Amino acid sequence: MRASDRGLSPVVGKTLELGVGVLFVALLTATFFGGIAPDYRAAVGTELGDRTLVAAAERTEAAVPPSDVLDIDRRVAVRLPETIHGDPYRIVAGRRGDVSTLTLVHPDDRVGGRLRLGVPGDVAVGGAATSTSPSWIRVDGENGIRVTLGDGDATAEEAR
Amino acid sequence: MSDCAEVVRIDRAQANLIGFAVALVVVTTVTVAGATLANDALADADRQPGATRAAEALAAHLVDADATHTRRRNALRASAVSNLTAADLDDAVPAIRGRSVRVSLGEAVLVDREGEDVPDDGRPVVVDRRVRVERWTPETDRVALDDRAQVLVDDHDGRVTIRVETSPSRTVRTVRAGDRVVLHDPSGLDGRYDVSVPHTRPLPVAFESVGYGGGTGTVGWTARTGTVERLVVTVGA
Numbered sequence: 001m002r003a004s005d006r007g008l009s010p011v012v013g014k015t016l017e018l019g020v021g022v023l024f025v026a027l028l029t030a031t032f033f034g035g036i037a038p039d040y041r042a043a044v045g046t047e048l049g050d051r052t053l054v055a056a057a058e059r060t061e062a063a064v065p066p067s068d069v070l071d072i073d074r075r076v077a078v079r080l081p082e083t084i085h086g087d088p089y090r091i092v093a094g095r096r097g098d099v100s101t102l103t104l105v106h107p108d109d110r111v112g113g114r115l116r117l118g119v120p121g122d123v124a125v126g127g128a129a130t131s132t133s134p135s136w137i138r139v140d141g142e143n144g145i146r147v148t149l150g151d152g153d154a155t156a157e158e159a160r
Numbered sequence: 161m162s163d164c165a166e167v168v169r170i171d172r173a174q175a176n177l178i179g180f181a182v183a184l185v186v187v188t189t190v191t192v193a194g195a196t197l198a199n200d201a202l203a204d205a206d207r208q209p210g211a212t213r214a215a216e217a218l219a220a221h222l223v224d225a226d227a228t229h230t231r232r233r234n235a236l237r238a239s240a241v242s243n244l245t246a247a248d249l250d251d252a253v254p255a256i257r258g259r260s261v262r263v264s265l266g267e268a269v270l271v272d273r274e275g276e277d278v279p280d281d282g283r284p285v286v287v288d289r290r291v292r293v294e295r296w297t298p299e300t301d302r303v304a305l306d307d308r309a310q311v312l313v314d315d316h317d318g319r320v321t322i323r324v325e326t327s328p329s330r331t332v333r334t335v336r337a338g339d340r341v342v343l344h345d346p347s348g349l350d351g352r353y354d355v356s357v358p359h360t361r362p363l364p365v366a367f368e369s370v371g372y373g374g375g376t377g378t379v380g381w382t383a384r385t386g387t388v389e390r391l392v393v394t395v396g397a
Contacts, residue, residue, distance in 0.1 A: 017176075017177075017180055020180075020184075021180075024184055024187075036195060040198065040202065043202055044202070044205075047202075047205060047206060050208075050209045050210055051207075051209045053209075054209040054210060054212075058213070099257075113210070115210065115213075115255070116257060118217055118253060118255055
């Protein structure tokens, strides 16, 4: 009886150790993958989204020519990150009140935002760009300056 | 002998346990330290691009050569700048709408506005520029008239006011600014005249008169004084 007990004790001890070890690893894994890592991914995604939107806005503002230009037709390439937080997204130009805006549309609602563009009031800004295809900004000044965002697969004629 | 072996085995068993516990503590500590470092890195990486863009755009507008409150790039008109309001800046720089904005020039706070519709996310962004602030102050100088009296105008904006007061026995026929005749009347000048003058600085204004009586010639102009100040633009979320 006692001999068998003494034979059992290292087995029980090792099993307990193993159990505690496995439990600890499981706890760590759960903490990381259940809480910390997704939070960090979302935070980084939010930050990257903000920066992407600001970069696109600066590119758009820089594409607008000075007001004394009569006729212009040019394209400027915009390089955007392919995905934010693992998902593709769109940048949409529009108007809000009297100001042109750029909006970042993303499936995750923690990523996104809207920026007001500092362009002259008579410049019409429109169009949208998807992150997965090469994007461009087209500036066209036949009758008033129009700034259009678009993708590689959409032709400039469709964007009108 | 067997006792000794027993003791060693117990010690070894305990050492094993202690080692395991120490390993757990070490792994936990390293994990927590790593998470803390990652947190700090993430906090440092938050450069607030939106607020930064707004602050840069506002600072660029404040020193822009085409703005109404500047004379040249980086040279501000003191009177126009002190009349700036948050609404003016909102109209000129759409990026700052809804954000809390504070603009100070030297010691004076020009605009201070609390934000409304943008969520506050921490530290405000500060953009600091050195600008020249120009003030225009009216100056006058008078001279007693003899055959050739002159006033030296050191700094002016191209317009001077000339006032001639003479006794009846002295006639001022010509006033020259630099080498240009700006006023001429053979029968005599009298009273107040506004004239445009050449842009040379310093500019001598000479009264040429004949006669033997007295009189005074007064020249008024607007002198520009410039000081260098710090323009600090603070934009919160």
